[in-house]
Amino acid sequence: MKPITLKDISEKLGISVTTVSKALKGYPDVSKKTRALVKELAETLNYKPNAFAVNLRTEESKTIGLIIPEIVHHFFSSVIKGIISQAEKKGYLVIILQSNESYDLEKKQLDLLVSKRVDGILISLANGTADFKHITDIMDQGKPIVMFDKIAKIVKCSKVIIDDRKAAYTATQHLIDTGCKRIAHFRGPLLPQNSIDRFLGYKKALEDNGMTYDPSLVYIFDDMTFEVGEMFARKILSEHTDVDGIFVNTDLVAIGAITEFNRQGVNIPKDISIVGFSNWFMSSAITPSLTTINQPGFEMGKMAFKQLYRELKAKKKKKQITPKIIELETNLVQRNSTRS
């Protein structure tokens, strides 16, 4: 069975397509009787208005695009859930693309979304993205973009973020407060702003507490995997036997490290204390459970869509959009990978 069209209805009733269309929209120049008749038949036949035709008229697709570095990731999947739950409430659909942390892919996907005429775009940048022309080009076309989590400070769009520097400072301070004297940092990749800010928060906490910052204790890695955590745990044991605390920039890597330390008979938190970042679900399930920074993914997704929605409404009313920075609160979740 092919979808029912206005023409089908008009033929069945022996009236013009225009009359059918007007009747469905409730125009008063069609008689009340005809309107009722058309509506009833449309319902019986399960008529659905053609979305593309509607779109051409309103210049709205009621669809937004979302580009995210990685879907199989507790934090990002929480963000996605927050976005689509909020979008659905406002009648928007969400097209999701994964950049795999690649700048080239991110650029291609942005173009694709624009060519598909999405109304706006939500994006968390790939680790590889250092140039932002592909984003500002789209903003110049008047298409609203909101960044979240992995943002570029230099781009003048709205952003939903946390204070990574402050959160990292809190995490490091907690290690110091619970007696750690020599604290390493598993920092993650070089480029993204959140990686830089977490590193700076770590460094500042050391300095404020009169501890020497030692660059050889900062481990850089591109792949934020469980295996990387295992590898760096082994490195710490061979290169820096005096390390008694580690601030890791993401839970997954911290969990890899804990697993390896357990294997090597290192007592956590007595020999080495560990703090993670993100509060992935599994952080509460491993042994010992992981002390970490709680990063509100679902909330971040919700707020990102809400801001985009405000901008879409403003655009419709031809109002100027003033970019907004929305900062969400984080907190330290104390568990058993640090001393009390």
Added chain:
Amino acid sequence: MKPITLKDISEKLGISVTTVSKALKGYPDVSKKTRALVKELAETLNYKPNAFAVNLRTEESKTIGLIIPEIVHHFFSSVIKGIISQAEKKGYLVIILQSNESYDLEKKQLDLLVSKRVDGILISLANGTADFKHITDIMDQGKPIVMFDKIAKIVKCSKVIIDDRKAAYTATQHLIDTGCKRIAHFRGPLLPQNSIDRFLGYKKALEDNGMTYDPSLVYIFDDMTFEVGEMFARKILSEHTDVDGIFVNTDLVAIGAITEFNRQGVNIPKDISIVGFSNWFMSSAITPSLTTINQPGFEMGKMAFKQLYRELKAKKKKKQITPKIIELETNLVQRNSTRS
């Protein structure tokens, strides 16, 4: 800056919109020189064809819909990743909706996707779905649907599945082979086919090994959470002290149970052995690591899109579609929550 239209190009070059359109499509009735000129200008101005207009003409949106019960879920997020990676290769975009395991929401979302004129739909059913008219209605309209993981046997569409019964049999047989005499089953919700099949596989393995099936050892629950696992672990310890093996229908619940058993000083696998289902990432990170059935999520997503794509191509050629059942292989991953 508004998006560039064919009209903008035609005005700049002083030629008709039709000529511009034909030039961009490379029609030979436009001179080679004009074609080159138009293409060059279109490129300079960053012209993008209007996707909606294209859609009206081809009756294709190059967009598919995906309805999934829950996004923050290792298995389903792997499936999503498989789907969008494959869709992107073929130039399709994916709109993702989450049914929250609710039949009503699933129904509403299917209607929404159809009204948005997606070309086809991929769906994993909500636990609450027992009636399938909302799905067969859409199939009757000639819109291809492919089900995966949580399917309805009665609906005559293509499906990508695993053999849940066989996998559950293997899991239970492994408990028996490693010495378990009294095996409980954390079964999950009543309705979905995979829950039924896993239960049947468990029961059959007991019977084939001459062990008595005891309904009081089968625990039913609607929410597949970590907390449910903790709760049932406590129940086992108070209600059935003779239980020495548990087959749990999903890893997350098994991990909750392990955490509670650890807390209560129960030795896994010596006192109680546990087998999960799905092979979530964290199953390898907890202590003891979880023996489980590996369920290929990414592969399932890929195959589901591939089948949908075959059906979209067949539909375009006005060929009949014969529904296909694609069964993927599973395997037992032996770790430390069972004896060797």
